[in-house]
Amino acid sequence: MIQKKIYVNGIEQNIFVHPDTFLVKVLREQIHLPGTKIGCNEGHCGACNVIIDGKLVRSCIVKIGRVAEGAKITTIEGIGTPTNLHPLQLAWVKHGAAQCGYCTPGFIVSAKVLLDTNPSPTREQVRDWFQKNRNVCRCTGYIPIIDAVMDAAKVLRGEIPYESLEYHYQPNTDIWSSRYPRPTGIPKATGTIKYGADLILDLPPERLYMGLVQAEVSHANIKGIDYSEALKMPGVVQVVTAKDVKGTNRINGVAFPSNKGDGKERPILCDKKVFQYGDAIAVVLAQTEAEAYAAAKKVKVDLEVLPAYLNLVAAKAPDAIEIHPGTPNVYFIQPLNKGEDTAPIFARKDVVIAEDSVITSRTPHMPIEPDCAFGYIDPDGCIFVHCKSIGVHLHKFMIQEGLGLADDKLHLVSNPMGGTFGYKFSPTTEAIVAVCVQASGRPCGLIFNYHQQQQYTGKRSPFYATVRLAAEKSTGKILGMETDYDVDHGPYCEFGDLLTVRGIQFMGSCHDIANIRGEGRTVCTNHGWGSAFRGYGGTQANFASEIVTDELAEKLGMDPLELHLVNTHHPPKGDYPGSTNPSGQILDSYSYEQMLLDMRPKWAEAKKRCKEASTDTIKKGVGIAAGAYGCGLDGPDSSNAFAELNPDNSITICTAWEDHGQGADMGAIGTAHKTLRPMNVDPSRLKFTWADTRNPVSGPAGGSRSQVMTGGAVRVACENFLAGLKKPDGTYYNTYAEATAAGVPTKYDGTFSVPGVPCDENGQGKPFMVYMYGVCLAEVSVDINTGKVHCDHIVFHIDIGKICNRSVTDGQLYGGVAQAIGLALTEDFEDIQKHRTMLAAGVPYCKDIPDNIDLVYYECHREFGPHGAAGVGEIPLCVPHPAILNAIYNACGARVKRIPALPERVLEALKAKK
């Protein structure tokens, strides 16, 4: 150890450190400034940015020994405070530039250095700066961030007043559809909100750190575990294995009855087998994280290695053994039979048939915050697990039996989260943490490093899909569709059946197709297990059908936009009941046609622009795609909330609406405020809650269901609140004192349900009562020498119903489009070793995302949405990526059929064309 004197945010700190300790650890763990975040922890993401003597530094790669004696360091805590925001922080709040907020400290610190050195940057210079300094944001698509920097610079230059960035609520007005700043904005912009890893640092001193012993093969039988050496290592308190699990040691995957497995194949800690790389076999509990992992290395696991089926082709091979003995590797099948048999249609002479097969990627979610959780036992002997769950009640149900815990002996609570994008629809570490808490009786914390995040959390499941479209030669009217696909869901079935159903629901969903035949199958493999990801199933399904739609247009000699228009849905009219989606359900909003018509001139301009701007080596092209996605779970769905007037006259809007950055805070407050308008409530009185299994059951925050379902429950609760607090004279008991004096209740429950009908064995039903729709135009540049593609421009027409909060919605859509660009061009987790870093897995940096993403909202009222709102999160992951792939084809004739469209795949497709 050495002593070093540094000045942090103007305060002298004498620190005692190992010179090899990275600065970020020193700042967080020794100087106790947790605003500086650990993301990738290898210098790829900028979450750990700090300023050292005026220079921007990624503190995760700077050893404290190399920091100069007397160095002056500024962290986010030194930029401004909640009561004294720096203009950058205020601008961040205004523009909703903090979504999950985990990258925010690093960005603001970075921007501070930029503006210190260049007070008047152009937008492009700001983008260059963030690109050069590797600031990754995974939520916002960067645009709100650039907006914030530009505005803060104006304030700093004295061109606009500081106050102009503040939101001033006017009494008796709506915040619905406004840019009211979300409640977590200031804590995020100041680095004062505490995420899981920060809270673990705050646990009492008896806290134990968990070091996982993980499989380094993908498939094996476990013959023995010897942890005697580990127990002798410094700081080790205990080693936990499957033998310490009190229940069934199985996570309940909530399998469909028609699933050939029982859905209980995932062990909490591996007992008999290893099913995938990274599977947890044992856990070392130690006083420090370093001690836990040092000891974990000493645990010897005796394995009989089995053949690893790393894709569905291998797992389906006739000689493949059953990964879960007793359950076939193909364990679920979903047929689709809509309308007439399609074989005769495809046999007709007057049709043009387009057919193609595509493969989608095992996309990693890449939140900047790696997974983490901690747990403890409360005085009643109940185990609390605080985690990144976006389905606290669901996950409690899924892990409870495996842990052997009674209903009142387990609670799950969501931490503020640095993004999940859906991977946390599946439990990850919750059950393992609970086991360790049970076994040790002490608070236990687990923080994944980024490699663990990549290798041992769920991924988007690849589809191997074939789509055939038959269209009337003369009109382009699609008469029939045939689909056939396999889903590689990794070793654990959790929601693999549900995902497979999404395939039949969303292939061809932007077209009015009367006759469809299709089948999807879920396949068990040994690659990373499948979990939800924004666009869940729609991403894969719509990719397949929109690529083939583009091919169909070419075969027909039609413009693809016009082909879409020919086939678009139409509303009921007179006797006409309205066109239906692949599930046979009429649409809740027939906005496609208007969105396509409005796109027509933009499409024409873009085609012209691309043609003119293409050169011999850089080919520019434009593509189009449309698509839909449902808001909700499959079939009937419901959610619960309550609204309560508190003694301090604040009003708690209590739900279990998990916020993984998407805006549960604002959703709850915005919806409540709109409902409570008759009472003229100042929005500052409204308090949201973090999700907790002690709160009303709101269902998971996935599938874009929350604004619809939990927003609906909030609406009902607030309507009941209004009714309950209404005075005989029509005014309201607006204070706690008035209400209690009048003897009226102060707490009002609300339940909201929708009459959905799950898809039947023919794939027909009313799976969602609210859908989102979109039409996307994408322009790209393709370097035909290198195969590198850049997305230059996106126009996205979207119908997500009425908008609750404009900043949040913009952020969701910009960010979703950015993820769609990554999905289309760079992101993958196919190579378990190579893709374990954010950089290698293709996370998009600032300059990978165009600054001109044009969002056009079609705010069509939704019957089942609160105040007419639909969801938001999935739609941008369903539509832009096929538009981009179609644009690549348009640019250079390379028809890339597997995403991401990596340079080598583009070059290969170019070669195939020749």
Place this chain on the structure above:
Amino acid sequence: MIQKKIYVNGIEQNIFVHPDTFLVKVLREQIHLPGTKIGCNEGHCGACNVIIDGKLVRSCIVKIGRVAEGAKITTIEGIGTPTNLHPLQLAWVKHGAAQCGYCTPGFIVSAKVLLDTNPSPTREQVRDWFQKNRNVCRCTGYIPIIDAVMDAAKVLRGEIPYESLEYHYQPNTDIWSSRYPRPTGIPKATGTIKYGADLILDLPPERLYMGLVQAEVSHANIKGIDYSEALKMPGVVQVVTAKDVKGTNRINGVAFPSNKGDGKERPILCDKKVFQYGDAIAVVLAQTEAEAYAAAKKVKVDLEVLPAYLNLVAAKAPDAIEIHPGTPNVYFIQPLNKGEDTAPIFARKDVVIAEDSVITSRTPHMPIEPDCAFGYIDPDGCIFVHCKSIGVHLHKFMIQEGLGLADDKLHLVSNPMGGTFGYKFSPTTEAIVAVCVQASGRPCGLIFNYHQQQQYTGKRSPFYATVRLAAEKSTGKILGMETDYDVDHGPYCEFGDLLTVRGIQFMGSCHDIANIRGEGRTVCTNHGWGSAFRGYGGTQANFASEIVTDELAEKLGMDPLELHLVNTHHPPKGDYPGSTNPSGQILDSYSYEQMLLDMRPKWAEAKKRCKEASTDTIKKGVGIAAGAYGCGLDGPDSSNAFAELNPDNSITICTAWEDHGQGADMGAIGTAHKTLRPMNVDPSRLKFTWADTRNPVSGPAGGSRSQVMTGGAVRVACENFLAGLKKPDGTYYNTYAEATAAGVPTKYDGTFSVPGVPCDENGQGKPFMVYMYGVCLAEVSVDINTGKVHCDHIVFHIDIGKICNRSVTDGQLYGGVAQAIGLALTEDFEDIQKHRTMLAAGVPYCKDIPDNIDLVYYECHREFGPHGAAGVGEIPLCVPHPAILNAIYNACGARVKRIPALPERVLEALKAKK
């Protein structure tokens, strides 16, 4: 554990805590706000004050489980920051109201609540508030604190501008003798300076906490230690005993050659014997403090209990065994033979003889910060111990051999310290920490609780002293003095011989006495070991002689002030060489006479006032005393420093001048600035250093030697700096660039030595080259029914030479007077169990100290002091307490001969009078 949401300094904190955890621990260890301090940890001192929902709360006695959900807590960190000081903080800095600074956060937080509720308090209301809320300050005597609150209130009321409290340095002026705010003022006022316990919290996660196994008897043979059960306790890493000590396991007490012991009787960890209550026998190293102490309770020590000699009478008894076998319990004797034999004088008929015996107390130092230290091994294998040492080089020497460490394998560094007042002139925990670091190879930290602070650190050694004075009946001229005293130094000799010498040096030192005979003896006992305390020896010696002087005046029928004047020292004049002190040395400043003359009218007024104000039950009285103390060690002394121009043009004034709150920072900067005036250096360029054995050897910060000796070394270094950086044209190379371009050195050493002569076997010599002098008037009220005494007024005329910094000097003197009042009236550590708390040990609260302490400086230039300065720290502990005891006698005729003058002793003396 429970989860609780609280708002701390405006930031939401979700904490996970045991409901029984005290709030101060949660704030410090879990929310990482170390500005809130732990002092007594039982609600007696207010160092832990925070505000909860507007109310002042001592956070060491509030369990977090009882803090309301959603409570709003403000800590010192939330009052203001170094760049945004609250008016209270600014006023604190201005008035030097933070000395050691450890009580400061608690006081400022307390004052905040006061001013929030009463914006216009009177001084007395401020004092009432601090009294009621039990805010203890041990450094300042409270007066600068009240000044600061009054000024801050004016700013808050808008009566004076904020800026009026700031110090604005005018270029080309002196800060010498000014109220320039000391460099550590802002960090202390904002709670951002880190003390030892705070730094321990910042150590890397492999840090171990030390739990001491301590003796619970005062004298015993150790027959065995069984720690097998302790090793099995949770979190325990190791148990360390004497067997783990690599060296001699003895602390070198630096005994005089004439000491009958070798000075090496104190074990680092007890091996053969226990010598006093609290002696450390073993140390448990564990991951947490709670685990370490839980396991320490499981260590079984097999003891053969021996008779405990808890005072010197018992230890001197003929049947007493030798506490250290081979060394007599009376192990050092210091005679005094000045002038003629005194027997004939005392036999004369024309003399009046006064004789009395007094006993002084085993005063506890009671810093608000309990002892603490930590250590680690650097990459070169050197052990660093960071501690409260006020003699880093001395202590390194004292513990090095015991540890078996080579000179380059051990370094000691002073932490910012919450007061020592001298107890840290002896090493306490340093060697034990080093042993644990050696044994474990890991960073180890030890934090005493307040009981440990009381029971296992050195105390002021009681003197049992008899003084006889013989004065000419007609004139009052003292012709001879005889003294005889024993010193109860506890079991360890460290500086016990030196202390005994102080007795002969300072008994009767305010009188010009030609003929003295005396003897002092050092006695080994089993009570708390003796260590330095402000006034060291002078406190005890002058008490004895000034009580007897008062008795002499009465016997002579003279006014005591006039008796002092008759006997006062006179300077050389013509052939007259000047009067000498008991060591036979002429004085360095003959200021007594003027101080007495100037006191005369005040004395007369006070006598009149007291007489008039006395009632039947409350008797008021006034007393007077004078006295001197030396600045330095005994005999020759020297110190070293260097001044270095740094690349950033700051100038480091490097010393090992330990700052235990007294103002080493300001001493170094003030002295350097004065010396560097020809260069016109802005004081902000001057940087002081914390003491470190890697710095020049400056000697310990005790005995009021630092301003003289290390100030002298700073002066010399700065003079060399000036000479070295002088250009041929007479101007200076004022920047690093200039100096290096010119090729002149940038670092300049300075050594300062004084030609002292230690006292010989007759007690004659020139032990100090600089002395401090004082005359004190004290007024008291005595409740003759209860015996309770209150000190109402102090007038203190002091000659401490030229003043370096007025705020620091005022603070030292106010605080010293306050300690003298405690010494006189309340403070004791005689009952090992009862006196283990600050409250029971009689720490003075605000209202125990009068608000009117009048300091009058006589700035007589000192030849050997830098720029004419002497020291400060000891003199207020040498003079006021006999004045107070004399005032009690004057009030009610009770001659109390043992301090503290507790009510029962006053009542007893009143009874004796009857």
